[in-house]
Amino acid sequence: MPGVAILLVSHSRSLAEATAALIRQVTGADLRLALAAGSGEEGAELGTDVLAIQAAIEALDSPAGTLILMDMGSALLSTEMALNLLTDSLRERVQLSSGPFVEGAMAAALAASGGAPLSAVRQEAENGLGMKQQQLASDRNSLEQPPPPATPVTPEQQRRLRLSDPAGLHLRPAAALAKLALARTTPSRIRAARHPEQAASATSLTAMLGLDLRQGDELIMETSGADAAAFFDAAAQILATPSAPNPADQIVPRVPSRPGGTVAGFAQGPLLIPKALLARVPETHDPDSTKSLQQFQAALEKVQQQLSNHPIVAAQALLLQDPVLLEQTRKRIQEDHLAAAPAWAQVITEAAARMDTLSDPIVRARAADLRDLGQRVLQALGIAVESTISPGAPAILLVDELLPSVALHLDPRQVLGVIDRHGSTHSHAAILLRGAGIPYIINADNPALSSARSVAMDGTTGEIWLDPDPVTLKKLLEHDATRCALPEQGDYGQISLSDGSRLELWANVASAAEADTARRLGATGIGLLRTEFFFLDQQTLPDEENQTRALSQIMAPMQGRPIIVRALDAGADKPLGFMPLGDEANPALGRRGLRALLAFPDIFALQLRAMLRAGRNHQLSIMLPMVTNPEELREARGILEQAHHTLEAAGQAHRWPVSLGIMAEVPAVALCMDGFNELADFVSIGSNDLTQYTLASDRSNPLLDALGNAAHPAVLELCRKIARDSLVPVSICGEAAGDPDIAPLLVDCGLRRLSMAPRRLPEIFTLLSQRSSHTHE
Known part of the structure; x- marks a missing residue:
């Protein structure tokens, strides 16, 4: 028989979804749980919708009953109105809870997933806040070093247990204990028998892991309440049962082949x-502790959502609920008036440092989890990672x-x-x-x-x-047969093919070191100078002088050879803080590349001016990413010409005129080359994105690797069509150009300019030279 169902009614769709994700981490997929949150289309606006609440209740209906939790204010009014629209029989199976939205929902969900009746589930929800209030009093200082004396309150009951897991009290059994403790309204503690003065809350993962309990250790569980015996029995079963074998927990000389x-x-x-990334957060203060607390909570919720669907970090996600870490951070915000970021960084750094000193290598490894999660929260708070x-x-x-x-x-x-x-x-x-x-x-x-x-x-x-x-x-x-030292010098830039044509090998670069390697190995030129990497660790837009200086340093080694600089390719997997593109359901198909630049013309014009200035003594060309329609190219050319006029009026030396080309990454360009022939000065195929969009396969998802790469017949046919239909020079600058299995296929498609990582030049040169010689023979 289905258990009690839970309905979350909230003004915010994001809040309800984050709460639901948090619940699923603990209960799994069996719990009957639904949301009625937000208003407007797909709940995108703040508010509540009476009809949506009614529909959710009707769809969720369970013979065991439905409990509804509401976040605040009009959510209650809307829910009561929705109840009046139900049939009498259905209304009788529904109860409303006055419990706190997040804590109450978690407590109710745990009770419901355990088979409790509706009345008990409601009681658990309404005890949710009391549980937190009691926990904070007992947990406040459990992570301090050295640990403070235990609270001089004799618990009603305690039981001595022995830890059997060969890996000791590591993350998974500790997480199981935390879930068990979170489901109760009575605080519970755990002590190591060899150090009875150290007490850790059973709801705190970091505090329990910090006890450094190993196989065979005796420990003391303490709690109160009528259900204490059942709690001890369940805890004993967790501690006495070794965790199921998991390759990720085995200490072996060689890592399994999954990597x-x-x-x-x-x-x-x-x-x-x-390990020093978090220590670099500057100590700043904010007198408005309420605002800092709100920012901290929002960051936690954002990271919780990021982790919710990742099976490997399911246990890690519980660390974000750790009451000790959270209370320590809140204390520093409220009492010391630290801003949210430094308060969190200090707490995580100290907790991870303590974990580094533990004897168990598996538990020591959790210090890296703490730093990883700490870094994620800092990023959500707007702090740039070192x-x-x-x-x-x-x-x-x-x-x-x-x-x-x-x-x-x-x-x-x-x-x-x-x-x-x-x-x-x-x-x-x-x-x-x-x-x-x-x-x-x-x-x-x-x-x-x-x-x-x-x-x-x-x-x-x-x-x-x-x-x-x-x-x-x-x-x-x-x-080892894979190491191959690069020659100090070389001439790997051009190959004469058997058909009498000339094949040019160019280089993709993003740094002065790569440009220097390209020059030493004789690359024809720079076929792709990536610029987005200048910006990825910046919270504000670098000014024109800094952009000019950075570009000049990369261009310098290639003096006298052609250089193609790609405009900022932002968006999708390269979000930038100073270019707010907004949330998108599918950012890979949203405002990225040229689309994003045209949405922020001032940022685009600034970068173009920096390019023109840096390239004043070079054979400079500019390339536009993610072009789809000829109209976009016309608009971009207008902004480029205005950048030239601005520099000219200011008396700034710069390169002019320059060639303006496009990247063919969208299949629409390949299918409609005629529309670009009179507008683009050259075309460069971006094989990474062209493959992604042609095969509908997210290139950042390793689970989709088997769908194919640029050697797929559909991708090769588009490359062949571009080479055949274009009236201007065509190159390819994606990873495929440096792949020894794919590069010959690209040559067969008619491409005569391949741009690749500089270190790939000798191998691809040798391969294609030998192939041309054999063909000629």
């Missing part, structure tokens, strides 16, 4: 886990998710390789690492990595060896 190789190459060396990592001695980096703004600044002389707990083969971070020649492995979420001192990694296969002994390391080095 994927993304950038080829072998590396070995000390492992470095960057964009440079300086390992000192050469090392391999272990990161939670490599951001493009961080990857941009990694020096291959210092960073031997990167191991990413998340990541994607087609991410911009991966593109940057390929350009730098830094081996890269993704989806390496084994907590044992955090305890290793050194690793060996194969960026081709995704294999990782933890603390390899000398014999193993020698064998790995002997079998």
